[in-house]
Amino acid sequence: xxxxxxxxxxxxxVDDFIRSGQPVGxxxxxxxxxxxxxxxxxxxxxxxxxxxxxxxxxxxxxxxxPSQKGYRYYVDHLLPPFRLTQKDVQTIRSIFNEQIYxxxxxxxxxxxILSDLTNYTTVVLxxxxxxxxxxxxxxxxxxxxxxxxxIVTDTxxxxxxxxxxxxSIPTSDVEKMxxxxxxxxxxxxxxxxxxxxxxxVAHVLREHIQSYDHMLRMISTPLDLNAPAQMFxxxxxxxxxxxxxxxxxxxxxxFNVIEQEKEFYRLLRKHKQQGVQVKIGTENDxxxxxxxxxxxxxxxxxxxxxxTIAVLGxxxxxxxxxxxxLNLVAxxxxxxxxxxxxxx
Amino acid sequence: xxxxxxxxxxxxxVDDFIRSGQPVGxxxxxxxxxxxxxxxxxxxxxxxxxxxxxxxxxxxxxxxxPSQKGYRYYVDHLLPPFRLTQKDVQTIRSIFNEQIYxxxxxxxxxxxILSDLTNYTTVVLxxxxxxxxxxxxxxxxxxxxxxxxxIVTDTxxxxxxxxxxxxSIPTSDVEKMxxxxxxxxxxxxxxxxxxxxxxxVAHVLREHIQSYDHMLRMISTPLDLNAPAQMFxxxxxxxxxxxxxxxxxxxxxxFNVIEQEKEFYRLLRKHKQQGVQVKIGTENDxxxxxxxxxxxxxxxxxxxxxxTIAVLGxxxxxxxxxxxxLNLVAxxxxxxxxxxxxxx
DNA sequence: ATTTAGCACTCGCTTTATTAGAGTGCTAAC
DNA sequence: GTTAGCACTCTAATAAAGCGAGTGCTAAAT
Numbered sequence: 001x002x003x004x005x006x007x008x009x010x011x012x013x014v015d016d017f018i019r020s021g022q023p024v025g026x027x028x029x030x031x032x033x034x035x036x037x038x039x040x041x042x043x044x045x046x047x048x049x050x051x052x053x054x055x056x057x058x059x060x061x062x063x064x065x066p067s068q069k070g071y072r073y074y075v076d077h078l079l080p081p082f083r084l085t086q087k088d089v090q091t092i093r094s095i096f097n098e099q100i101y102x103x104x105x106x107x108x109x110x111x112x113i114l115s116d117l118t119n120y121t122t123v124v125l126x127x128x129x130x131x132x133x134x135x136x137x138x139x140x141x142x143x144x145x146x147x148x149x150x151i152v153t154d155t156x157x158x159x160x161x162x163x164x165x166x167x168s169i170p171t172s173d174v175e176k177m178x179x180x181x182x183x184x185x186x187x188x189x190x191x192x193x194x195x196x197x198x199x200x201v202a203h204v205l206r207e208h209i210q211s212y213d214h215m216l217r218m219i220s221t222p223l224d225l226n227a228p229a230q231m232f233x234x235x236x237x238x239x240x241x242x243x244x245x246x247x248x249x250x251x252x253x254x255f256n257v258i259e260q261e262k263e264f265y266r267l268l269r270k271h272k273q274q275g276v277q278v279k280i281g282t283e284n285d286x287x288x289x290x291x292x293x294x295x296x297x298x299x300x301x302x303x304x305x306x307x308t309i310a311v312l313g314x315x316x317x318x319x320x321x322x323x324x325x326l327n328l329v330a331x332x333x334x335x336x337x338x339x340x341x342x343x344x
Numbered sequence: 345x346x347x348x349x350x351x352x353x354x355x356x357x358v359d360d361f362i363r364s365g366q367p368v369g370x371x372x373x374x375x376x377x378x379x380x381x382x383x384x385x386x387x388x389x390x391x392x393x394x395x396x397x398x399x400x401x402x403x404x405x406x407x408x409x410p411s412q413k414g415y416r417y418y419v420d421h422l423l424p425p426f427r428l429t430q431k432d433v434q435t436i437r438s439i440f441n442e443q444i445y446x447x448x449x450x451x452x453x454x455x456x457i458l459s460d461l462t463n464y465t466t467v468v469l470x471x472x473x474x475x476x477x478x479x480x481x482x483x484x485x486x487x488x489x490x491x492x493x494x495i496v497t498d499t500x501x502x503x504x505x506x507x508x509x510x511x512s513i514p515t516s517d518v519e520k521m522x523x524x525x526x527x528x529x530x531x532x533x534x535x536x537x538x539x540x541x542x543x544x545v546a547h548v549l550r551e552h553i554q555s556y557d558h559m560l561r562m563i564s565t566p567l568d569l570n571a572p573a574q575m576f577x578x579x580x581x582x583x584x585x586x587x588x589x590x591x592x593x594x595x596x597x598x599f600n601v602i603e604q605e606k607e608f609y610r611l612l613r614k615h616k617q618q619g620v621q622v623k624i625g626t627e628n629d630x631x632x633x634x635x636x637x638x639x640x641x642x643x644x645x646x647x648x649x650x651x652t653i654a655v656l657g658x659x660x661x662x663x664x665x666x667x668x669x670l671n672l673v674a675x676x677x678x679x680x681x682x683x684x685x686x687x688x
Numbered sequence: 689a690t691t692t693a694g695c696a697c698t699c700g701c702t703t704t705a706t707t708a709g710a711g712t713g714c715t716a717a718c
Numbered sequence: 719g720t721t722a723g724c725a726c727t728c729t730a731a732t733a734a735a736g737c738g739a740g741t742g743c744t745a746a747a748t
Contacts, residue, residue: 038692061698061740101506148500156492160502162445255581405712405727
């Protein structure tokens, strides 16, 4: 559909605009060494590209700027192969050299490094704890009225919640209850816990425990948080430095979205299959993100998706570099996690 | 030193400027009902006030704006008494009506409500966990190589850390160690733990435990985090809405400070004694905070300071209102915490 | 049939003028 | 001591002018 020459011009326009942030004119293009024909020819080609919707003018006599369709085509067909620098690779590898054994910290660190390297914002969706299996429940009385209930999963995830104890419950009862819970529930995925408690544990507790009712409510509060997977944002302030957000109103609009977080939650959850995915401008279908692109990748354990890691930047984003970086982080993260969890 | 009339004029200038953000001229002042004399008189008085350093002009023929010294005087001597609305009081009380039993969550909620009510940024310095007393240590093996070490304090604070186990350590040894640690260390303030382990526990462990060395290192890693008290920021983005930061460069400068966090840490720690404290502009002695004021208050348990809660806003801040709100939050917080912790 | 040179034209941006408005300081009268 | 009056200053807003980058079109060259 597009001639080679048109592709060349489109590619150079996008590359140049990503680099400079300025609309690209025919004269600028004609000076590029890849280009052997005159500015007049370029003007003709650009007029065609514009008619086809790949580029547009910011005003009637300005240079051209990629349209959303232009970026899309660029990302799909024209992406220059990108060699990460040794330095970038090392920085990323440094995440995994430190002895971090906690998923949460590892994820946060990854997000932070990625936002530092790209100068954009990184969003990470942590794994949903729902599928993690219960390792142990502990109830540690703090004083006569309160105790802290702690739930540990096989992945080392710890959830804690301070609860009130029923008045004048014997300590032995608390211990009994904890024993019963651990006996029956170890290895059960968190999402099945409440069910399982109702069907299999409740009647046993009723027999052995005073204030069985209160105790049961007490233990289910921390559970039915039904925790929506945690989300981490890193480098929000990098957006301040993007020239497209020099306008304070655009900035406010953007941060309204960023602070919401729930939109990101939706967007990151949408990414199911493997691989890197690029959503440009309105493709994200979020008000206030018209000028942003979101590049997402999943990380997984042995092929099973755990969560999503994404970079948010202006549509005028260094797609090539960000995709490479994100890809590296996601695969490295997956490899490390697979090593952690696969062995049992 | 200042005449009553000068005080009146100064107060009205500050009030009006806080309200409108615009320099205040003699004509505007003369229209206020409290003022019974002419604009010419006001001009004379203003010239004097300027000479004394309480107000300044933004340019040679502009109205006047409070200087830092002016704000200082206003806060020290002219603060109008402020009646919180019933609504504000209720919103704040709502923090404590919900059944939150966790210090951390309570603090975060307070910060969030405070930033919502003021439209400024709230910073809270959590209590240093160093003084909390150990309730229990648990080591929960996850698989052959890793375990999660959990430390619970008498305040319900939970610290967790995933550690590696020495190769082929018997489970019984882990249990033994945990028992020994709990026997000897329960009730010990966290800050003394490492010492106490070295002096009193190490030799006992050495007798009973294989790989005593590795195990000891393992348990001390999560401890010597030496956690600098946690800090929470809420409502950073409120600063976007302050007209003084409409200029993108000032905004960037401000966020450079805010993101640093360590400066706040220093500032909030400085506040030792009881009561509300106001630091205006350069009084904070932080580059980038020249146009900001920080209002701090401490919260405490039975008179003993736990942490600091502060509101950050532009120097042109609603001092009266913020002080009242902050005061209410801090005392309510202190009361609730005193009820929690005082009873044992 | 392409490609290119040339040219008139458009539009945004920056600079310069112009003006209106708010506010001041000073003087002289009250 | 207070005030009215006035000349003066400076900002902010608006308008006018010029520059430069870029375009589209036409006609000539390949």
